[in-house]
Amino acid sequence: MFARLFTQNQNRLYIAQCLLFLAALGAFFSLASPYFLSLGNVNNVLTAGAVIGLMAIGATFVIASGGIDLSSAGVMAFCGTLCAFCLQKGGWSPWLALPFSIGLGGLCGFLTGFLVNITEAPSFIVSLGMMSVARAAAYIVSKGMPIYGLPDNVISAGQGQMLGLQVPVLLLIVGIVLAWILLTQTQFGLHTLILGDNAFAAQAMGVPAGRVRLKTFTLAGIYSGVAGIIFMLRTNSGDPTAGQGYELIAITAVILGGANLFGGRATIIGTVLGVLCLGVLQNGLNLLAVSTYYQTLFVGLVLIAAAFLSRVRSQR
Amino acid sequence: MSGLRLENITKSFGAIQVLQPMTLAFKAGQVTAIVGDNGAGKSTLLKVMAGIHKPNAGAIYLDDKLLTNLSAADHRACGVEMVYQDLALAKQQNVVANLFLGREQTRTCFGFLNRTAMAERAKNELNRLGISIADLNTPVGMLSGGQQQAVAIARAALFEPKVLLFDEPTAALAAREVGQVLDLIRQQKEQGRIVILVSHRLNDVFAVADRIVVMKQGRLISDTPTAATSMSKVVENIVG
Ligand SMILES: Nc1ncnc2c1ncn2[C@@H]1O[C@H](COP(=O)(O)OP(=O)(O)O)[C@@H](O)[C@H]1O
Ligand SMILES: [Mg+2]
Numbered sequence: 001m002f003a004r005l006f007t008q009n010q011n012r013l014y015i016a017q018c019l020l021f022l023a024a025l026g027a028f029f030s031l032a033s034p035y036f037l038s039l040g041n042v043n044n045v046l047t048a049g050a051v052i053g054l055m056a057i058g059a060t061f062v063i064a065s066g067g068i069d070l071s072s073a074g075v076m077a078f079c080g081t082l083c084a085f086c087l088q089k090g091g092w093s094p095w096l097a098l099p100f101s102i103g104l105g106g107l108c109g110f111l112t113g114f115l116v117n118i119t120e121a122p123s124f125i126v127s128l129g130m131m132s133v134a135r136a137a138a139y140i141v142s143k144g145m146p147i148y149g150l151p152d153n154v155i156s157a158g159q160g161q162m163l164g165l166q167v168p169v170l171l172l173i174v175g176i177v178l179a180w181i182l183l184t185q186t187q188f189g190l191h192t193l194i195l196g197d198n199a200f201a202a203q204a205m206g207v208p209a210g211r212v213r214l215k216t217f218t219l220a221g222i223y224s225g226v227a228g229i230i231f232m233l234r235t236n237s238g239d240p241t242a243g244q245g246y247e248l249i250a251i252t253a254v255i256l257g258g259a260n261l262f263g264g265r266a267t268i269i270g271t272v273l274g275v276l277c278l279g280v281l282q283n284g285l286n287l288l289a290v291s292t293y294y295q296t297l298f299v300g301l302v303l304i305a306a307a308f309l310s311r312v313r314s315q316r
Numbered sequence: 317m318s319g320l321r322l323e324n325i326t327k328s329f330g331a332i333q334v335l336q337p338m339t340l341a342f343k344a345g346q347v348t349a350i351v352g353d354n355g356a357g358k359s360t361l362l363k364v365m366a367g368i369h370k371p372n373a374g375a376i377y378l379d380d381k382l383l384t385n386l387s388a389a390d391h392r393a394c395g396v397e398m399v400y401q402d403l404a405l406a407k408q409q410n411v412v413a414n415l416f417l418g419r420e421q422t423r424t425c426f427g428f429l430n431r432t433a434m435a436e437r438a439k440n441e442l443n444r445l446g447i448s449i450a451d452l453n454t455p456v457g458m459l460s461g462g463q464q465q466a467v468a469i470a471r472a473a474l475f476e477p478k479v480l481l482f483d484e485p486t487a488a489l490a491a492r493e494v495g496q497v498l499d500l501i502r503q504q505k506e507q508g509r510i511v512i513l514v515s516h517r518l519n520d521v522f523a524v525a526d527r528i529v530v531m532k533q534g535r536l537i538s539d540t541p542t543a544a545t546s547m548s549k550v551v552e553n554i555v556g
Binding site: 201 | 366388400404407409413417419422427429455
């Protein structure tokens with residue numbers, strides 16, 4: 001009876017599981033370190049989470065549609081580097097440089113989706129190609145060296161606060177709200193989930209599968225682009241090596257949040273909780289001065305556990 | 317000429333010709349059963365009629381409108397609906413989303429879903445069809461086989477189609493559920509629709525069909541009114 005009640009609300013169940021995991025992590029680290037719950041540290045977790053968070057939200061759409069996007073970190077680094085280049089070397093106004101870089105992020109995603117559509121190859125292969133292309137583009141733009149010395153007005157705007165929130169956190173919140181509306185309230189969101197659930201049914205019933213796929217990858221590219229801008233603001237530089245391996249952390253967060261790795265089920269709230277779990281884990285391990293090797297190990301273990309959980313969940 | 321007409325339809329997959337030139341006509345208010353051994357090409361024929369497969373040659377007309385080469389979505393728009401053998405449902409989506417799959421009702425701008433309107437209409441239509449499902453928010457994958465079949469049929473019948481194609485709708489069902497599906501098929505016939513039923517369960521075929529077409533290796537073997545044939549003759553045509 002209870003099992004039945006729960007399985008009928010799978011999304012709620014997985015969100016509850018994720019909350020529980022988050023609470024357990026929080027309880028453990030707040031006992032282990034007195035700094036963990038300090039305002040400064042909470043702010044740390046949130047601003048650090050903004051980059052992964054935006055990438056993970058973009059990845060949520062792709063995973064919901066039955067695809068995988070491995071290019072998000074490459075695109076993120078490319079957009080951040082490009083934006084720094086335009087601002088610092090090109091002397092562009094931020095009002096031009098930011099939309100331009102984010103737009104090119106969207107174009108990278110559009111190209112990935114377009115190539116998946118015309119080659120009918122698995123998206124993880126195509127996006128693996130885009131990952132290299134975008135990363136290479138970041139190196140080419142920056143000639144392999146980080147670009148330092150952003151204009152002062154950009155730095156102060158990026159590190160300032162609005163409504164008592166850091167700008168990255170504010171951007172993350174806007175990104176969350178927009179994504180939630182798109183995924184849960186629009187025909188596009190429903191079509192994304194249906195495409196990932198049963199591609200044949202989608203096609204047979206007249207869902208424009210190619211167009212939906214194109215939109216999910218483009219959206220993921222845009223979210224990665226914004227993540228790249230935040231990374232640039234946080235590090236005060238355009239770094240072509242930025243965020244190596246972040247794409248896997250983003251995917252881990254989505255799966256941890258209860259999405260079906262094979263498509264058809266995903267929630268924005270779950271993804272956000274997944275991001276927070278991973279952020280808290282990393283932050284807590286930092287506070288406890290656990291070496292980064294072990295941190296990587298823990299993230300890997302969580303990914304494996306999440307993949308296992310996703311399999312168990314999709315069998316129900 | 318009204319009705320659904322196939323003229324010299326052929327279909328090959330690579331080097332294998334699955335449908336030999338096939339000419340058939342179907343009338344409104346009539347249930348035609350297509351029977352034949354496994355691999356005879358029955359599902360392929362239905363999928364050609366539904367626009368899933370493009371025929372290699374020949375033409376399909378519905379009430380004199382040429383359907384050949386239109387997409388599956390266009391076939392639906394023209395009033396041709398198919399209930400697939402594997403049902404083609406999105407199992408993680410609820411009943412309402414599946415009933416409106418590809419035809420979601422939106423508010424005027426930005427494609428915002430009108431969920432209340434869809435839920436309301438879904439409830440009414442299921443009542444009209446005599447299908448009872450306790451909670452329309454249940455993911456379809458959680459329903460029984462018979463209920464899933466009913467959802468797939470309801471989706472096909474929801475928007476007043478002219479042609480309904482059923483591929484093995486009773487194959488996976490318990491006896492009690494079979495009766496419900498046959499009732500739904502009769503109901504669609506009485507609404508004056510063209511109903512085409514592929515089934516290997518001859519009991520079901522003789523219970524609802526007005527006409528029985530036998531196929532073998534992509535060819536038409538026989539085409540007779542149900543009243544003018546018998547179970548043993550049909551079996552003979554299938555295996556002979
Ligand atoms: N998409 C396809 N690609 C290649 N061969 C197919 C395809 N669909 C069906 N066939 C072949 O066509 C023949 C007829 O299949 P089908 O129409 O499913 O038969 P039936 O429904 O009468 O059992 C079979 O030999 C099958 O292997
Ligand atoms: Mg078949």
